[in-house]
Structures are given as C-alpha cells and as structure tokens.
Amino acid sequence: MDTVRARFLANPRVSNRMSxxxxxxxxPSGRVVLLQMELPVLDIVYVLGVIAVFALxxxxxxxxxxx
Amino acid sequence: MxxxxxxxxxxxxxxxxxxxxxxxxxxxxxxxxSRKDLKVERGFYRVIGVDSSVEQTWQSYLRGVxxxxxxxxxxxxxxxxxxxxxxxSLGLPAVPEGLSFNTAASFVANTNWQSYSPDLxxxxxxxxxxLAVQNFVSAAVGIAxxxxxxxxxxxxxxxxxxxxxxxxxxxxLRLLLPVAxxxxxxxxxxGVIQNFNGFTEVTTLSGGIQxxxxxxxxxxxxxxxxxxxxGGFFNANAAHPFENPNAWTSLFQNVLMLMIxxxxxxxxxxxxxxxxxxxAILAVMGTIFVASLTFLTLCELNGxxxxxxxxxGAMEGKEQRFGIFASTLFGSTSTLTSTGAVNSMHxxxxxxxxxMPMINMMLGEVAPGGVGSGLYxxxxxxxxxxxxxxxxxxxxxxxxGKKIGPKEIKLASLYILVTPTxxxxxxxxxxxxxxxxxxxxxxxxxxxGTHGLxxxxxxxxxxxxxxxxxxxxxxANTPWFNTALGVAMLLGRFIPIxxxxxxxxxxxxxxxxxxxxxxxxxxRPQFVGLLIGVTVIITALTYFPVLALGPLAEGLQ
Numbered sequence: 001m002d003t004v005r006a007r008f009l010a011n012p013r014v015s016n017r018m019s020x021x022x023x024x025x026x027x028p029s030g031r032v033v034l035l036q037m038e039l040p041v042l043d044i045v046y047v048l049g050v051i052a053v054f055a056l057x058x059x060x061x062x063x064x065x066x067x
Numbered sequence: 068m069x070x071x072x073x074x075x076x077x078x079x080x081x082x083x084x085x086x087x088x089x090x091x092x093x094x095x096x097x098x099x100x101s102r103k104d105l106k107v108e109r110g111f112y113r114v115i116g117v118d119s120s121v122e123q124t125w126q127s128y129l130r131g132v133x134x135x136x137x138x139x140x141x142x143x144x145x146x147x148x149x150x151x152x153x154x155x156s157l158g159l160p161a162v163p164e165g166l167s168f169n170t171a172a173s174f175v176a177n178t179n180w181q182s183y184s185p186d187l188x189x190x191x192x193x194x195x196x197x198l199a200v201q202n203f204v205s206a207a208v209g210i211a212x213x214x215x216x217x218x219x220x221x222x223x224x225x226x227x228x229x230x231x232x233x234x235x236x237x238x239x240l241r242l243l244l245p246v247a248x249x250x251x252x253x254x255x256x257x258g259v260i261q262n263f264n265g266f267t268e269v270t271t272l273s274g275g276i277q278x279x280x281x282x283x284x285x286x287x288x289x290x291x292x293x294x295x296x297x298g299g300f301f302n303a304n305a306a307h308p309f310e311n312p313n314a315w316t317s318l319f320q321n322v323l324m325l326m327i328x329x330x331x332x333x334x335x336x337x338x339x340x341x342x343x344x345x346x347a348i349l350a351v352m353g354t355i356f357v358a359s360l361t362f363l364t365l366c367e368l369n370g371x372x373x374x375x376x377x378x379x380g381a382m383e384g385k386e387q388r389f390g391i392f393a394s395t396l397f398g399s400t401s402t403l404t405s406t407g408a409v410n411s412m413h414x415x416x417x418x419x420x421x422x423m424p425m426i427n428m429m430l431g432e433v434a435p436g437g438v439g440s441g442l443y444x445x446x447x448x449x450x451x452x453x454x455x456x457x458x459x460x461x462x463x464x465x466x467x468g469k470k471i472g473p474k475e476i477k478l479a480s481l482y483i484l485v486t487p488t489x490x491x492x493x494x495x496x497x498x499x500x501x502x503x504x505x506x507x508x509x510x511x512x513x514x515x516g517t518h519g520l521x522x523x524x525x526x527x528x529x530x531x532x533x534x535x536x537x538x539x540x541x542x543a544n545t546p547w548f549n550t551a552l553g554v555a556m557l558l559g560r561f562i563p564i565x566x567x568x569x570x571x572x573x574x575x576x577x578x579x580x581x582x583x584x585x586x587x588x589x590x591r592p593q594f595v596g597l598l599i600g601v602t603v604i605i606t607a608l609t610y611f612p613v614l615a616l617g618p619l620a621e622g623l624q
Contacts, residue, residue: 042164043148047141050168053554054137057561061129064569067477 069379073364073392076318080396083322084329091326092333092345098241099214099234100338108236115232122227125572128215129565131231132208136175136561139204143171143197147189156190157265165549172553174201176560177209177437179291179298179407179535180552182544186280186301191263198298199287203247206294207238209439212564213331216443217338219571220467224578228571242327243294250289250323257319258312259285284309292323295437297407297535305397305410306386314389317410321400328352328404328435331442339467343590348445350595355434355602359427360399366420367391375417384415395420402427405437407535414522414538421538422618425525428532429610430602431486437533443567445598450479450570452594452601453587462587468579475573482566486531486559487609493527493555494613503547511548513540517624521617526552531559 104112104119112119123131146153147162147170162170166183173180174197183189189198211234218228255261264281271277284300288310291298301307311317329352336345368391370381385394394411401408402424413424427434433444454471457464464471498504512519522541529536530552537543543552588594 040164046144046164046168049550049554050137050140050144050172050557053557054133054561057558057565058130058133060562061126061133061565061569064478064481064565065126067474067569 069390069392072390073396076314076392076396079318080321080325084325087322087326088330088333088349091330093337095210095242095327095330095334096337098237099229099334101237104233105240108233108240111236112232117230117232119230119233122230124226125215125228125568125575128228128231129568132212132564132568133561135204135231135235136208139201140171140175143174143193143201144168146193146197147171150190150193153190153192155192155263159188159190162188162193165546166544169549169553170198172556173535174198174296174298175205176533176556177205177294177296177405177440178530178533178556178560179296180530180537180543180556181298181302181535182549182552184302185299186282191282194287194300195283199290202287202290202294202296202298203239203243204235206243206290206296206438207235209295209437210238210242210327210331211235211439212567213439213442213446214334214338216446216567216571216574217335219574220339220446220469222575225575226572228568228575243290246326247286247290247293250293250319251285253319254285254288254316257316259288259316260309261285280309288320289323291408292320292406293327293438295324295328295404295406297401297405299408305408306412311410314393317386317389317393317397320408321396324400324404324406324408325435327438328441331435331439335442335446341467341590344467347590347595347598348442348449350592351445351598351602352433352435352441354595354599355430356399356403359403359423359434360396363399363416363420363423364392364395366417366423367395370417370420381415381417381420384412386410398424399427402534402536403430403432403434403436405432405440405533405535407529407537409536412539413525413536414540418518418618418622418624421521421525422614422622424536425521425528425614425618426606426610428528428534429487429490429606431483431606432532432534433602440533440563444482444563447479447482447567447570448602448605449589449598450475451483451605452598453589454479455601456587456594456597460587462585463583465580465582465586466589468582469574469577470580475570478566478570478573482563482570483605485562485566489531489555489559490524490527491613493531493551494524496551497523497527497547506545506547510545511542513542517617517621521621524613524617527555530555533560 144167147167150156150159151161169182211231214234215228260281261283262281266278266280269277269279282300287300299310301310305311305320332345332348336342368380375381380391385391397410398413413421431444433441435441436444450466450471453466454464454476497507512522522538525538526541526543533556
C-alpha cells in the first residue's frame with residue numbers, strides 16, 4: 001500500500017465512513033444498546049418469587065396473629 | 068484399635084463438651100440479658116437507626132427477621148449474578164439464575180444445600196462477602212429466635228420479647244465472631260489452608276498436570292461448623308484434606324458443631340431461673356444423640372455383602388483416613404444438628420444406615436439441633452409433651468409456670484406439621500407432575516428404584532429442615548430442584564419462626580401460675596422419657612409410610 005493511500009485511510013473521517021459502508025466499528029447509541037440487551041426474565045422471575053415467598057410468610061404471620 | 072479409637076473420640080468429645088457446657092451457656096445468658104452495649108454496637112445501632120433500649124412485640128420482631136433476611140437473600144443473589152465483574156472471582160462466570168436463587172435461599176435459611184461444586188463455581192468475593200456473611204448472620208438469627216422464646220417463658224404479662232436488632236448484633240459480635248477467630252487460628256495451625264492463591268498448577272509424580280485449589284478455607288470452615296451451616300469450600304466438603312486434614316480437625320469440627328446447641332439448654336435453664344429444666348432438655352438431646360449414633364455405627368459395622376464382611380464394615384464412601392466411626396460420628400453430628408457438612412458420603416451408607424441421617428433430620432433436628440433452632444424446636448415439643456402428659460394423668464397443662472392453652476397448642480401443632488408437609492409435598496410433586504417426573508427420572512436420579520426415591524426424599528427432608536446434606540447420587544442442579552428446594556428451604560425456615568415468635572408473644576403476655584400438686588414436674592426423668600417418646604412417636608407417625616417405600620424397602624431387598 002502506498003504511503004498516500006495509507007495516510008488517506010488512516011484519516012479518522014475516512015475510516016469512519018468506510019466503517020459505515022461495511023457496517024463495522026459503528027459505536028452503537030445508548031438506545032440501541034438498551035434495545036439489544038436481553039431482558040433478564042429469569043432474574044426478574046426469581047426476584048419477584050423471593051419477594052412473593054416472604055410476603056406469603058408475612059401473611060401467615062398475620063393469620064397466626066388472629067388465632 | 069478401631070474400638071479404642073472410637074472410645075477415645077467419644078470420650079474426648081464428651082469431655083470437651085462437658086467442660087464447655089457451663090461457661091458457654093452462662094456466657095450466652097449474659098450476652099442476651101446484659102443492659103450494656105459495646106461501643107462498636109452503639110455505632111452500629113446509630114448507623115441502622117435502632118434504639119437498643121426499645122423492645123419489640125413479636126410482630127415487630129418478626130418483621131425485623133423477615134426484612135433482614137429478604138435483603139440478605141437478594142444481596143447474595145445479585146452478588147452471584149455479577150460474579151464475572153467482581154474482583155477475586157478467579158475468572159469464573161456469573162452463576163446461573165436458578166442456581167443463584169437456590170444458593171442464596173440456602174445460605175439465608177441456614178441450610179447451605181449446595182447444588183454446585185463450590186471451588187469451580189464461586190469466586191472468593193462471593194464466598195466471603197456473600198456466603199460467609201450469611202453463615203454468621205443466619206446462625207445469629209436462629210439463636211435470637213430461641214432467646215426470644217425463652218424470654219416468653221421468663222416474662223410476666225409483657226407485650227414485648229426483646230429487640231431483634233440487638234439480639235442479632237450481640238450474637239454476631241460477642242459470640243460467633245470471637246469464637247470463629249479463635250477457631251480459625253486453631254484450624255490453620257492444624258493444617259487447614261488459608262490463602263488467596265487461586266489454582267496452583269503442579270506436576271504430579273507421574274508427570275501429569277494438576278490444578279490444586281487454594282482459598283480462604285479455615286475462616287469459612289470454622290463458621291460453617293460453629294453456626295451449624297455446613298456449606299463446604301470444596302465439593303467434597305469435610306472429606307477434602309484442605310478442609311479437614313487430620314483426625315484432630317475432624318474431632319474439633321464435631322466440637323464446633325455441637326458446642327452452642329448443647330450449651331443452649333444451660334442458657335435456657337439460667338434464663339428461666341431453674342438449671343434443672345436445662346438439664347432435663349440436655350438429657351433428652353443427649354439420649355437421642357447417643358441412640359442415633361449407636362444405631363448408625365452398628366449398621367455400618369455390620370453391612371451385608373461379601374466386601375463389607377471382608378473389610379470389617381461397609382467402607383464405601385467412608386472417610387478412609389479415619390475409619391467408620393469418625394464417619395458415623397461426623398454424619399450423626401451433622402444431621403442431628405442442622406449443619407449438613409459431611410466427611411463421608413451418606414448416599415453410600417447401608418440402606419438402614421442411610422435411613423438414620425434422614426431420621427435425624429425428620430426428628431426436627433432437635434438433638435441438639437441447629438444453633439437456636441434446636442432449642443426452640445425442643446421447647447415446642449416440650450409443650451406438646453406437657454399437653455399429652457396432662458391429658459394422660461389429668462393434670463393441668465403448664466410448662467414453667469405458663470398455662471398451655473388452646474392457642475399455644477395450635478401454634479405448637481402447626482409447628483410440628485409445617486416441615487413434614489413441605490418435605491412430603493415437595494417429594495410428591497417431584498413424581499406427581501408428569502413433566503417434572505420425566506426430568507427427575509432422566510436427569511437427576513442415578514439409582515433407579517427404592518434408592519432413587521430415597522435420594523429425592525432425602526433432598527426435600529434436608530431442605531425443609533434446613534440441614535443441607537444430601538444423598539450425593541442425586542443431580543440437583545436442575546431448574547426443578549433449584550427452585551423447589553429453594554422454596555422448601557425458605558418456607559421450612561421462616562414459617563416455623565413465625566410460629567415460634569407468636570408462641571413467645573403469647574407466653575410472654577401471660578402471668579406466671581404458681582406450681583401446685585397438680586402441676587406436672589418437667590425436670591424429672593419421667594418427663595425426660597415422655598419428651599423422648601413424644602419426639603420419636605411424632606416423627607414415626609409422620610414419616611413411617613415414606614420410609615417404608617424408601618430405605619426400609621431397600622433394606623429388605
């Protein structure tokens with residue numbers, strides 16, 4: 001690769017455009033990152049499940065109070 | 068030689084525990100009745116906004132227990148889920164969701180059931196900041212509940228049963244932490260490792276490469292036993308030479324497991340102002356312990372089959388370094404307390420021998436039981452025994468000057484029904500739901516037939532009684548077992564706590580009734596016998612059918 005072409009490609013403006021053309025090295029926006037993240041469904045289920053179990057124990061405590 | 072070794076171990080254990088009984092029991096009584104706060108405690112109360120001089124009703128005490136436990140559980144869960152980005156994680160990935168839930172529930176409930184291989188799953192940060200912390204606090208919660216119940220017997224017409232935050236803090240700072248520091252030093256001096264080395268690659272004599280695990284083992288090992296938690300740093304638990312290097316450490320770990328549970332009757336006797344009551348409870352615990360240990364040892368020494376006969380006992384799965392007796396002693400101690408640590412594989416015991424650890428847990432782990440949970444379990448049984456005794460001879464049901472009325476009996480009856488219901492329901496669902504059954508039979512059970520049933524039964528009995536030991540032939544790291552056992556551990560821990568605190572509140576609200584000629588004496592050998600009988604009969608009536616399907620059927624084959 002000749003020096004002129006190498007310097008041309010090394011220019012950040014050019015390299016950014018080249019990246020766009022080939023769809024690589026594009027820093028995704030925050031919104032894209034958020035949309036691409038997998039929803040931690042199981043984590044949510046387990047956390048809600050834990051809270052539900054403790055709520056059940058609390059309800060049992062309330063019921064025991066009425067004995 | 069084996070017999071001499073066995074006698075020496077028992078004699079040493081009895082001697083050490085006898086020497087510890089009074090000082091440890093009296094010290095615990097002092098901790099929970101002292102009016103003075105330490106400087107560090109005052110600082111902690113300021114941080115969490117607690118007035119240590121204000122006492123709580125049983126409902127408020129319960130809210131404290133539940134709030135503290137749910138926050139702890141979610142913290143341990145998140146710690147595991149973020150393991151990959153935590154320091155000192157040894158490059159280990161995040162723990163999967165189901166396993167994280169199971170482990171968090173397990174350690175918060177003082178069970179320490181482990182569906183995973185710890186040295187290959189948990190990094191040092193999770194082990195120290197998550198699991199070891201729960202080893203301390205879950206043990207302190209158990210002792211606090213027992214003390215709250217004892218206050219119920221002690222007080223007259225009181226609306227309060229103590230302050231949960233004060234009891235918790237004192238249990239950790241004045242009891243568990245100092246003993247754990249001393250015990251860890253003893254373990255390190257005896258050969259248990261304590262480092263942050265990760266895995267060390269060594270070349271073996273045959274030229275192979277082996278990765279030796281390191282880690283802060285001694286500091287975990289001591290509270291694992293002292294708090295009757297039981298979760299090992301390594302997969303082999305106390306059969307691993309880095310966790311339990313020699314016969315002395317094996318004996319020392321037995322002492323750690325039994326020290327607090329056997330000293331709590333002394334605390335009880337002192338707090339209710341009658342040491343004879345404490346000795347009666349101790350006698351019940353001791354008698355059941357000795358009977359269970361003897362039966363298990365005899366089963367393993369007389370294993371059927373050519374190999375056990377030639378070897379002089381059933382040696383499969385035993386701690387080969389120390390022999391059968393050290394294995395059965397550790398197994399009995401571990402399952403009669405709520406520890407669940409193992410130095411031998413209970414799954415490999417003879418069929419009747421394997422039934423014994425199960426029965427130990429089915430008894431409710433009351434002889435001597437887990438730290439705190441053993442004493443409050445035994446006191447609930449004592450209430451039932453007083454009631455039964457009263458019915459038998461026509462005497463007024465009273466215990467320590469408190470009338471045992473309909474409310475107390477309802478609470479005690481619910482207490483003894485909760486754990487078996489959870490255990491048997493969990494096992495039944497494992498086989499009753501077709502999809503779950505297919506998964507359990509194809510993935511989890513490695514031994515078909517009666518032994519397979521015993522493995523599932525053992526898992527649910529262990530989880531609901533907060534023991535944590537397992538028949539290791541069962542693969543429990545599946546979505547069903549991680550979730551079902553996690554729920555069983557939480558319900559098996561916290562529903563009995565609700566009932567015990569309600570009982571404490573009900574008893575504290577009563578005035579004391581003076582003893583009359585119609586009062587059943589509860590410090591004499593007759594009552595000790597009655598309480599043993601009630602404990603055994605309740606267990607037998609509840610579990611005999613399922614034992615007949617599992618280990619008893621296997622023993623007859």
